[in-house]
Amino acid sequence: MTDAHPDEEIINRSTRNGWLIISARFISDFGAFLNMVALSTYVYVLSQSVMQVSIFLACRVTGGILASLFGVPYFRRFTGRLPLVILDVLRAALLASLLIFPYSVQIYLLPFIALGIGIGNSMFAIGLNSQLPYWVDDSRRVATNAWLTSASATGAVMGSMVSGILLAANGYELVFITNILTYLLAGLSILPLRFLVTPAGVEKKNQRKEWSNLVKGLKTAPLMAGMLLVTMADTLGSAAHNVGFPVISELLTSESPGKTMGLLLAVWAGGKFAGARAANYLLLKRGIRTERLFFYGVALMSLGFILTFQQNAVSLALFFIFFAGTGDGLADVSLISRIQSEVESLRLPIFSLITLLQMTGFGVGMLIVAPFYIWLTPSVVIIIFHGIPLFTLAFVWLYIRRRQRSH
Structure with missing residues (x-):
């Protein structure tokens, strides 16, 4: 042998x-x-x-x-x-x-x-x-x-x-x-x-100690913390476009809103598939850092949804939602890959925290967003709520740049 x-x-x-x-x-x-x-x-x-x-x-x-x-x-x-x-x-x-x-x-x-x-x-x-x-x-x-x-x-x-x-x-x-x-x-x-290899035992801690260690770990990894902050902000944008899909579908084609909504979701999924494949190429072949690709993906996703909800024609809405899906795919693959590169003691708590942020943010976001569709047009609502992750992304980017210069 x-x-x-x-x-x-x-x-x-x-x-x-x-x-x-x-x-x-x-x-x-x-x-x-x-x-x-x-x-x-x-x-x-x-x-x-x-x-x-x-x-x-x-x-x-x-x-x-x-x-x-x-x-x-x-x-x-x-x-x-x-x-x-x-x-x-x-x-x-x-x-x-x-x-x-x-x-x-x-x-x-x-x-x-x-x-x-x-x-x-x-x-x-x-x-x-x-x-x-x-x-x-x-x-x-x-x-x-x-x-x-x-x-x-x-x-x-x-x-x-x-x-x-x-x-x-x-x-x-x-x-x-x-x-x-x-x-x-x-x-x-x-x-x-x-x-492949039997995992080494991790010291069992109580729940409070797990979260305390996670906070300490994130303080030493500001980029990872920034990615989590942007993810939390993005849940509001996600709630906004999910609530808004039936509304925009009705405005685009009042005679068949269900068909239009199905088309929007199908093209979005096609974009997400393309984004995931592109992430594989960009991370492995081009050597782009996972954090950078994540921020690019979130920006493309939010801009894609903002532009989708500004359209009066189905064809243009489908065009822009494809790019929103592409950004979603880039961000998703980058975020998961980045978390998996963390040490085992932090990896599981971070994935649990991500789920907590997404579920809580999405649930609260659905309640917050709904009244805005009564007061404002869908195009304005999406600008507001997808503007939040874009603003958060810009804040994190400026903070990281300033931190790097000070060091």
Whole structure:
């Protein structure tokens, strides 16, 4: 046996692990968007109440917030593929309850199902992203992250489209069965994963100590802290354009707003796919720093959405939303790759913090943004709320420049 064989085995295992993780992420996100569309409408069908739909969505966001708090102790105590498989089985079991219990009981179960699925979706993403360096070697990490972002965008659009098709053709029961199968398939994709190297044990700390160490770590990494600050500001812009999609679709084509919204989301996802592939090239081939590409991506994304909402023609709106999606893909791959380069003791808390910022910011943002669409035109609302991440980005850039000069 030659000395090259162990290295070759590591490379083969890393490649196999990468494609298994990409497959699991695609299936998981496909399932997440499948049930987001189906369950939201199902709640309304059962209750005939917009308030019940709001409670359902609030429970789902609350689940994501709780996951950011539970994620650190859970994945400190349980590492590897089994905790992720358990999350998939639990999500499938929650949906299976809708096939077991009668309609009269389901309306009371749905908020708890939304909470559980919100926790499961976010915990799955935290565990997968934070442990990826154990499964994929450094040379393939950026490429894997690029494919993960591409798979996520594709899964989101396909899940939304398939959900609508199945609902129109066969009703909710088939959607729930399909969704259960997607979560079980995601779990099966995770099962063959094997660590490249068994992770070294990390000192177990209480939750307060974890967050305290994270704050200390971010003080010594101002660029990483700046990326998190921009990410938090960007959640307000994200809330603004998500609330605004139905509004702008109605203004562009009052006769078929649903079709226009579907086109906008599909082209955005195509842009995100292109951005993820471009990030792979720019980070690996051109050697651009992850922090710089992240800031470029956020700027392109916010400017793209601002320009999209200024248009009166569908063709121009689709043109600009493609660039918004491209920026989203660049920023997503850069941010995840940068966090994964941190030491293990900080990596998991940062991913949990990112989830906390995104879920909290998005939930609060939805509440803040909605009244602005009553008072102002969509074009002005988007300028205001996507102007916030642009302003934050400029502030972080000036602060870092000033800090570098002083040193």
